[in-house]
Amino acid sequence: MATRTTTQTVATIPHQFGNVRQRQVYTDGFNGRRPLVPASSKLLELQAKERMSPDAWGYLSGMDETMEANIAAFRHWSIVPRILRNVAQRDLSVQLFGQTLPVPFLLAPIGVQKIVHPDGEGAVARAAAKLGVPMIPSTAAYITLEDLAKTLGDTPRWFQLYWSKDPDFNASLLRRAERAGYTAIVVTLDTYYLGWRVDDIQNAYMPFPLYDGLVNYLTDPVFRRSLKQPPEKDRHAAIQLYMEIFGNPSLTWADIPFLRQHTKLPILLKGIMHPDDARQAVEAGIDGIIVSNHGGRQVNGERAAIDALPDIVEAVKGQVPLLFDSGIRKAADAFKAIALGAKAVLLGRPYLWGLALAGEQGVEEVLQNFIADLDLTLALSGHTAYSALDVSALHKEPV
Numbered sequence: 001m002a003t004r005t006t007t008q009t010v011a012t013i014p015h016q017f018g019n020v021r022q023r024q025v026y027t028d029g030f031n032g033r034r035p036l037v038p039a040s041s042k043l044l045e046l047q048a049k050e051r052m053s054p055d056a057w058g059y060l061s062g063m064d065e066t067m068e069a070n071i072a073a074f075r076h077w078s079i080v081p082r083i084l085r086n087v088a089q090r091d092l093s094v095q096l097f098g099q100t101l102p103v104p105f106l107l108a109p110i111g112v113q114k115i116v117h118p119d120g121e122g123a124v125a126r127a128a129a130k131l132g133v134p135m136i137p138s139t140a141a142y143i144t145l146e147d148l149a150k151t152l153g154d155t156p157r158w159f160q161l162y163w164s165k166d167p168d169f170n171a172s173l174l175r176r177a178e179r180a181g182y183t184a185i186v187v188t189l190d191t192y193y194l195g196w197r198v199d200d201i202q203n204a205y206m207p208f209p210l211y212d213g214l215v216n217y218l219t220d221p222v223f224r225r226s227l228k229q230p231p232e233k234d235r236h237a238a239i240q241l242y243m244e245i246f247g248n249p250s251l252t253w254a255d256i257p258f259l260r261q262h263t264k265l266p267i268l269l270k271g272i273m274h275p276d277d278a279r280q281a282v283e284a285g286i287d288g289i290i291v292s293n294h295g296g297r298q299v300n301g302e303r304a305a306i307d308a309l310p311d312i313v314e315a316v317k318g319q320v321p322l323l324f325d326s327g328i329r330k331a332a333d334a335f336k337a338i339a340l341g342a343k344a345v346l347l348g349r350p351y352l353w354g355l356a357l358a359g360e361q362g363v364e365e366v367l368q369n370f371i372a373d374l375d376l377t378l379a380l381s382g383h384t385a386y387s388a389l390d391v392s393a394l395h396k397e398p399v
């Protein structure tokens, strides 16, 4: 099967993938069939919007101002290609926490994916596993972290923790993630409340009453013990408890040791936008930082994430790896974030748009396109490895 061959190609020779895929698209025309998803992220977004229910679309969009700013701000930097540098052999891999990731991106944690497609996270995990692209399942997934781990097989996986008000439940999730072979913990710190999302309010839409989206809670022994009746007997009480404990606005830096006490895995904090917070994270012994404004879904009017990255790079001084997300729509965005100092980036909404359009295969095509674009962008800019990029590959544009 043509797609299967491509898949193996990515896993084994990622440095040539851009050309391979381009040849496949131009000469074989995907074995005579049209692509399932557009290669253009703008078209991908438009088609996904047409396919999705207005409620789900509103939820995915979140807020407008910062989301748009995230994308526009990539224009503050441009790539300056170099020539005659022998770029015939290229390396897309990056080393993180002792692991080699085949490509410099991971799939961002995104909750409640079944609102987009009935196969939800399962389809995403299968596509990720085919291509060996690392995935970060959300606490708020529709499929348990254990089942997603089985689907992912050898593909690197990190677990995203929503740090709830119940310490025993948090400890239980961390234990489960370790047992299920996750190799890092991503603690999201910008979502103790959901932001003021006007589309959801207008549509009277919030996905969290969807009982099925709480499987990591419903299957957890600690969560179950806190209920008077099993959730299967009293769904309402389970949902109430979930809503009560989901976010913890009382957390402070003094709580960070709790994480260390309950996991041996590398811990990354997601949602850092201020250099002082980055410094404090390093002082607290955190292993990595994800510079992110949650895709502009939490604080409308917030600074574009890519604009926050250089100051954080400066503050952290290479003491721990930095990752980046919020607004990555094409390889050039990833290239810029990595040249500015991120080790790797998290891909967010675009893979959900692929999911909305064509399930597992849609996600797979989005990822293939992204990898091919990454490879060609590297080659045509005159570089051979993402791990060796630095800010000299960019020009800062006057704003």
Ligand SMILES: Cc1cc2nc3c(=O)[nH]c(=O)nc-3n(C[C@H](O)[C@H](O)[C@H](O)COP(=O)(O)O)c2cc1C
Residues within 6 Å of the ligand: 059, 060, 061, 067, 070, 108, 109, 110, 111, 112, 138, 139, 140, 160, 188, 270, 292, 293, 294, 295, 296, 297, 325, 326, 327, 328, 347, 348, 349, 350
């Ligand atoms: C629908 C949706 C749900 C999300 N759910 C989570 C989540 O469960 N946990 C989390 O840490 N981040 C979550 N995020 C944020 C993403 O991890 C990531 O930060 C964001 O999508 C990046 O912005 P971008 O998609 O515009 O590139 C979600 C984002 C979206 C769009």
Ligand SMILES: CCCCCCC(=O)C(=O)O
Residues within 6 Å of the ligand: 111, 112, 140, 191, 194, 207, 208, 209, 213, 294, 297
């Ligand atoms: C149904 C649970 C909501 C989890 C939060 C998902 C999220 O992070 C988001 O931005 O939305």
